[in-house]
Amino acid sequence: MTINLESKEINGIWAVVLFGLFAYAISYLTMKSIVLRRFFMGTPTILIQDGKILEKNLKKMKFDINDMLEEIRSAGYFDLSQVEYAILEANGEVSILPKPEYRPLTPKDMKVKVDKEGLCCNLIIDGKIMHNNLKNVKKDEKWLNKALKVKGYSDISKILLATVDVNEKIVIYERNLDDDSKDVLE
Numbered sequence: 001m002t003i004n005l006e007s008k009e010i011n012g013i014w015a016v017v018l019f020g021l022f023a024y025a026i027s028y029l030t031m032k033s034i035v036l037r038r039f040f041m042g043t044p045t046i047l048i049q050d051g052k053i054l055e056k057n058l059k060k061m062k063f064d065i066n067d068m069l070e071e072i073r074s075a076g077y078f079d080l081s082q083v084e085y086a087i088l089e090a091n092g093e094v095s096i097l098p099k100p101e102y103r104p105l106t107p108k109d110m111k112v113k114v115d116k117e118g119l120c121c122n123l124i125i126d127g128k129i130m131h132n133n134l135k136n137v138k139k140d141e142k143w144l145n146k147a148l149k150v151k152g153y154s155d156i157s158k159i160l161l162a163t164v165d166v167n168e169k170i171v172i173y174e175r176n177l178d179d180d181s182k183d184v185l186e
Contacts, residue, residue, distance in 0.1 A: 041090050045088045048068075075094065123162045148170075160173045161173040
């Protein structure tokens with residue numbers, strides 16, 4: 001329809017509608033049936049198991065050893081001996097499970113208590129107060145103005161973005177349109 005200007009528009013419309021219906025049907029069927037999901041979407045394949053490269057699976061998936069090494073490096077593991085499992089997911093990404101001694105250290109491992117974390121809420125955007133967001137965090141404009149004054153801000157028009165986290169820590173990003181910083185790194 002886009003290339004052949006002499007073709008009837010209805011043919012192009014029918015093609016788009018049929019393609020849409022076909023895609024919807026496949027999506028619906030794969031949601032309802034594991035067998036069809038595996039047929040259309042594929043299944044994960046183990047590339048490294050217990051630290052050993054499974055060459056048969058690499059060949060089966062037409063995945064070159066260099067491709068696998070690149071994916072593992074992208075995950076942050078430059079030494080293959082640190083990897084316990086590598087799985088090629090159905091979407092083409094490689095998931096890595098490092099050996100226990102190479103896993104990142106967590107606060108739980110160190111028995112350290114950490115502060116509660118959650119999403120940050122935008123209180124000011126482009127110098128304008130987000131009143132609904134203030135309500136959502138159960139604060140008011142008076143509280144915000146007091147918190148801004150403590151941080152040395154009296155004019156909210158100079159604030160590009162102000163956020164607050166679940167621990168009531170406010171982070172402020174100032175407008176910087178008039179500074180002399182360069183746009184491009186040289």
